[in-house]
Amino acid sequence: MCARRRFPRRLSGAEAERAAAELLQARGHRILERNFDSLVGELDLITMDGDTLCFVEVKARFDPRFGGAVAAVDRRKRGRLVRAAEAFLCQPEQSAFRRRPCRFDVVTATWSADEGDWILTHYPDAFTVDEAGRQSWL
Numbered sequence: 001m002c003a004r005r006r007f008p009r010r011l012s013g014a015e016a017e018r019a020a021a022e023l024l025q026a027r028g029h030r031i032l033e034r035n036f037d038s039l040v041g042e043l044d045l046i047t048m049d050g051d052t053l054c055f056v057e058v059k060a061r062f063d064p065r066f067g068g069a070v071a072a073v074d075r076r077k078r079g080r081l082v083r084a085a086e087a088f089l090c091q092p093e094q095s096a097f098r099r100r101p102c103r104f105d106v107v108t109a110t111w112s113a114d115e116g117d118w119i120l121t122h123y124p125d126a127f128t129v130d131e132a133g134r135q136s137w138l
Contacts, residue, residue, distance in 0.1 A: 016060035016109035041084035055085045060109045
């Protein structure tokens with residue numbers, strides 16, 4: 001019989017996003033929005049790091065044997081994130097952010113059963129619009 005790792009009952013991607021937000025706040029980010037949803041995609045976190053607007057993707061993995069979290073932010077996913085960022089910036093109430101520098105960050109969260117907590121890694125400026133496979137009008 002093979003031993004199974006047990007995860008806490010309520011462990012979820014939302015908990016990983018909460019932990020990522022706490023990490024970013026500890027590093028000086030100001031959280032502007034969580035789970036921004038548009039017709040073209042979702043942004044897990046939108047933060048300000050100094051004067052830079054950051055669109056943050058949080059990728060959680062409960063078992064590292066099934067592929068790393070960074071690998072899940074592939075070209076297709078990056079394109080969706082860019083389109084969602086454009087949708088955010090197109091909203092009239094967000095006009096103040098349109099001339100600010102922007103970047104795309106990734107935070108990976110891997111559950112450590114040994115530690116009973118998330119292991120978080122922050123990748124600031126993880127990719128550019130051009131690396132997402134499309135030209136942007138931003």
